[in-house]
Amino acid sequence: MxxxxxxxxxxxxxxxxxxxxxxxxxxxFGEAEIVETGVGVRPAYPDNLPRVKCWKEGTITINGLxxxxxxxxxxxxxxxxxxxxxxxxxxxxxxWRLKMxxxxxxxxxxVEATTLATLLKELxxxxxxxxxxxxxxxxxxxxxxxxxxxxxDRIEILSPMQGG
Amino acid sequence: MFDLFGTxxxxxxxxxTAQYPSPAILAEAVKASGTSVVxxxxxREIAGGRAGEKFWSLIRSLGVRVLPNTAGCHSxxxxxATAKMAREVFDTSWIKLEVIGNHDTLxxxxxxxxxxxxxxxxxxxxxxxxxxxxxxxxxxxxxxxxKVLMPWCAPIGSALGPVNIMALRSLRGHFPGVPLxxxxxxxxxxxxxxxxxxxxxAVLLNTAVAKAADPVGMARAFSKTVDAGxxxxxxxxxxxxxxxxxxxxxxxxxxxx
Numbered sequence: 001m002x003x004x005x006x007x008x009x010x011x012x013x014x015x016x017x018x019x020x021x022x023x024x025x026x027x028x029f030g031e032a033e034i035v036e037t038g039v040g041v042r043p044a045y046p047d048n049l050p051r052v053k054c055w056k057e058g059t060i061t062i063n064g065l066x067x068x069x070x071x072x073x074x075x076x077x078x079x080x081x082x083x084x085x086x087x088x089x090x091x092x093x094x095x096w097r098l099k100m101x102x103x104x105x106x107x108x109x110x111v112e113a114t115t116l117a118t119l120l121k122e123l124x125x126x127x128x129x130x131x132x133x134x135x136x137x138x139x140x141x142x143x144x145x146x147x148x149x150x151x152x153d154r155i156e157i158l159s160p161m162q163g164g
Numbered sequence: 165m166f167d168l169f170g171t172x173x174x175x176x177x178x179x180x181t182a183q184y185p186s187p188a189i190l191a192e193a194v195k196a197s198g199t200s201v202v203x204x205x206x207x208r209e210i211a212g213g214r215a216g217e218k219f220w221s222l223i224r225s226l227g228v229r230v231l232p233n234t235a236g237c238h239s240x241x242x243x244x245a246t247a248k249m250a251r252e253v254f255d256t257s258w259i260k261l262e263v264i265g266n267h268d269t270l271x272x273x274x275x276x277x278x279x280x281x282x283x284x285x286x287x288x289x290x291x292x293x294x295x296x297x298x299x300x301x302x303x304x305x306x307x308x309x310x311k312v313l314m315p316w317c318a319p320i321g322s323a324l325g326p327v328n329i330m331a332l333r334s335l336r337g338h339f340p341g342v343p344l345x346x347x348x349x350x351x352x353x354x355x356x357x358x359x360x361x362x363x364x365x366a367v368l369l370n371t372a373v374a375k376a377a378d379p380v381g382m383a384r385a386f387s388k389t390v391d392a393g394x395x396x397x398x399x400x401x402x403x404x405x406x407x408x409x410x411x412x413x414x415x416x417x418x419x420x421x
Contacts, residue, residue, distance in 0.1 A: 159216025
């Protein structure tokens with residue numbers, strides 16, 4: 001985060017500092033891939049705090065959410081609703097789904113598979129050179145067909161790699 | 165020949181497979197080192213990728229035994245799970261046990277090491293525990309069922325060589341019948357010679373070879389000093405002393421004055 005209103009392409013120094021910080025946090029970031037870089041200017045008041053203002057009848061502005069727009073949106077919406085006569089809906093959308101949500105090797109996925117064996121097939125893992133674990137417990141190859149998956153399960157699929 | 169868990173090994177050099185400039189150089193270095201055992205690890209496989217399979221087939225083509233590690237594990241649970249997964253993939257009961265205790269020094273969590281070693285030994289694993297040069301920890305690891313010890317001589321990848329000769333000498337003296345392998349901290353072939361001269365059974369190294377300008381040449385160099393150090397140990401080294409001792413006999417010296 002740099003205090004500036006420059007919104008041109010990312011500078012070498014900005015990118016370097018960001019990546020250095022990530023690498024210092026954990027060396028595994030050294031293997032991360034840079035998919036995209038972007039530069040944008042955050043709207044901010046001098047104190048970096050947001051404001052909800054009622055200017056005149058029928059006009060409410062919300063501004064200055066700075067870098068916390070997503071985080072503060074619900075609170076700002078409530079404040080704005082408090083200034084108006086809007087009643088926010090309290091019911092949620094029905095929680096129906098077709099697919100199971102899993103974390104596979106740290107990545108969130110939605111799959112149709114219901115067992116570990118069918119999951120591996122669905123994800124195109126073939127062969128005998130990898131090992132699996134479900135929620136931290138090792139699942140041997142022979143047990144995979146009977147291992148039923150549940151929403152939110154964490155699956156690790158590991159294979160041979162260089163080591164010291 | 166050198167015996168580890170009933171397996172006779174021709175070489176007393178164990179080599180890591182990480183950080184080489186290319187798979188081809190890795191393969192050449194393994195051959196040049198003459199090693200019988202290489203270390204490998206387990207990492208997340210990307211769906212549809214075949215990186216793990218390619219690496220595994222390269223290693224299998226080298227005709228060496230593999231010693232899977234639990235590198236990067238910071239808890240007993242992680243290390244035990246990784247060991248079980250490695251046993252399945254690599255089809256071996258050998259495991260190089262690492263429970264890391266400190267991010268900066270990569271020092272083993274010796275309490276975690278002992279706990280994990282007990283679980284794995286009870287489960288039938290042949291455990292090669294990475295440890296410090298602490299004598300009491302070594303005793304605890306043996307109590308937990310370990311038959312081999314792998315003390316560091318300096319932090320992993322530091323290339324410092326043996327920083328505490330006294331501790332290494334003490335380990336050798338206390339455990340004459342236990343295979344002792346110095347794992348981690350070697351930088352130069354002379355370090356390997358020094359350790360082998362102390363009577364250690366083998367050395368395990370990786371970075372010193374993989375990160376050399378010519379890994380194949382460095383692998384060959386280490387192989388020679390490991391052999392030299394071992395043979396020197398077996399041949400009885402001369403103890404150093406503080407005064408000169410003439411090597412040419414004094415008896416029969418001519419008198420010219």
